[in-house]
Amino acid sequence: RKEVEQDPGPFNVPEGATVAFNCTYSNSASQSFFWYRQDCRKEPKLLMSVYSSGNEDGRFTAQLNRASQYISLLIRDSKLSDSATYLCVVRGNTGFQKLVFGTGTRLLVSP
């Protein structure tokens, strides 16, 4: 089983739609969680951290469910510019606490 699993998509949505992605992780002792965004042929960039209480940044809302070991990302009022791959990232709690990346969920927002 992969440490971090995501639905690869693609999710095809029209502009203005609301879309949600889930991600599951296998290590129950994981400490930190993030969503990164990766545009085609570009490097990943941090979108937002995910906190236990849930957090919001503009149109983006991230939530963590420790009991079920999943993380979600909700995007409201989708824009064309939101088209990208969204990477779920988990940091462990042992060793140097390396970041483990999911394979990503691809989002395509169309006019």
Place this chain on the structure above:
Amino acid sequence: GAGVSQSPSNKVTEKGKDVELRCDPISGHTALYWYRQSLGQGLEFLIYFQGNSAPDKSGLPSDRFSAERTGGSVSTLTIQRTQQEDSAVYLCASSLSRNEKLFFGSGTQLSVL
């Protein structure tokens, strides 16, 4: 300000040749990471440097892979006797310290023919 710089941006090599990939992290960042990303795959951790501590090499896929970081700054990832399965984008990232946000370079696209 300057971000993480990687060179070359593209490298085409023949099977069996050695290659060196360079990463220049953001000034002042003590942590440096190498990941690789194959087509359609997630990022695979390779190696991590933190200050003067011994690097975490647990992600290196074989003994053909090695990396060093000189003077706590520039890092070089070396792949000896390259194989076709080594073809991937090699991404370097740095962070201010161990648990801080990662900043990625734009990567080196390695193609082994």
